Amino acid sequence: MQIEYLHASKFGNGEAVAEEFRRLVEARGNRVDVHHIHDADPRRLPPADLYVFSSPGRMGKPIGGMRRFLKKAELPPHARYALLTTEAAPRPDKKTGELPSAEEQDKWQRVRPVMDELLAPKHLEKVAEGTVLVTGLKGPLEDGWQGKVEQFAAEVLPDDSSS
């Protein structure tokens, strides 16, 4: 399986996630080409069995560069894609000390929904989504983040690709 992995990492956390994904997936006999979106042309994406788009969060949305990239991306109809984001871990309310409920969280945190909305007009086939949290605004990645990448990799790989 040939995978094109396009990320918009700014502080290096998403890049580490991409490298871990590549390591795991290539160990199972697949090929993963990782590119920062600044080094890729959204109108000339190479053919692939799967496109993985990975963005950090910004004000509840994907980072601007990724939004523009997804808007411009030219992909064949029914191409398969998956989303893997890096997002800030929810923080407790300063007054109450309570974490936001899942509902409150989903209201402002729309990183993956916005990515899906930008891709919707292209009639692609979504395969999976995942997120890895960062504990501060610029990182580091949460403890055990490799496990999340492993879970995501297992979701996108067909069963017969395990060795």
Ligand SMILES: Cc1cc2nc3c(=O)[nH]c(=O)nc-3n(C[C@H](O)[C@H](O)[C@H](O)COP(=O)(O)O)c2cc1C
């Ligand atoms: C100005 C700013 C705003 C941010 N806003 C959000 C946000 O709304 N939601 C979110 O999940 N993460 C937010 N983050 C944290 C990013 O998710 C985090 O920087 C990113 O995942 C780190 O990945 P990178 O090292 O690959 O850039 C923000 C970070 C900065 C610096």
